[in-house]
Amino acid sequence: MKTTRFAATGAAAALCLLLSCPSITEAQIRTSPIVKPVTIKRDDRNKSNLAKEDGAIYLDGLLNQEVIVKITKPAPAYTNLTGQRWIGTVHGNQKAVLLAVSDKAYRVRARAQQGQIAGWISKAAVEGLNDQFEENLKKFYERHVLVEDLISKEQVAMGMTVNEVMESIGEPSKRSTKVDKEGRKDILEYITYDRIPQTTIARDRFGQPFQTVTYIEVETGRVKIEFENDMVSSIEESEGTDFGKGGVRIVPPPIFLF
Known part of the structure; x- marks a missing residue:
C-alpha cells in the first residue's frame, strides 16, 4: 500500500513538473487580490440617471419616507x-x-397590465393627499435647497435643526439638553484649537544639551449654539471663529408634511 501511495505521489509530482504547476508552498502563500469597496460621495447619493422635468419636485432623496396615494x-x-x-x-x-409632483400631473409607481411602471398620470385619478400637501411640499423643497447650500459651505443659520447643524459643522465638543414645561432646549458648543510649538532644552544620557520641540493645544475660538424646540435660536461666537461667515442668515422653520 505504501508503494502504491508513493508511486501516485511521484506521478503527481512528475505531472506537475510537466505542466509547470505551482508548488504546495507557493499555493499556500498565494493570496487573492483585495477588492476595495466603492465609496459613494455624499453629493452622488441623490443623483439619478432619470431625466427630470423642469419645475417638478422629485421626492426621492428629498423625503425619508414614501408617500402612498390611491389611484x-x-x-x-x-x-x-x-x-x-x-x-x-x-x-x-x-x-x-x-x-x-408638478403643476400638471403626478409621477407615480403603480401596477399596469404589463406589470409595475413609473410614469406621469392625471391628478384627477389620484386621491389621498391633503389640500395643503402641494403648497407645503414647495415650501419644504425651497427650505431644503437653502439648508443644503449652507451645509455645503459649512455654515450655520437661525432656524436650522440640531441634525442639520451637526451635518454642516460636525459633532460638537460639548452638548447639553434641558426639557421643561416650555419645551426642549439644546446647547451645542464647538471649541477650535491650534497647535503651538514650544522649544525646550533637554540633556541626553551623557549630559549633552539638545533642543526638543513639543506641541501644545491652545484654544483659539468657541461657538455656542442654542436651540429651542429643535431650531437654532441664538449663535454666540468668540474671536477666531466665523461659522456665520460674516453675517447671520435665517432659514424658515422646518415644514412637516405628515
Missing part, C-alpha cells in the same frame, strides 16, 4: 409631462407610490 380609476401613464410617449395604463382602485 381611483384607470389612467394612461407617460414618460414625460408633454405626453409624447405612452408607457401603459395604470389600474384603478390601487395604492401607489408618489414619485414626483
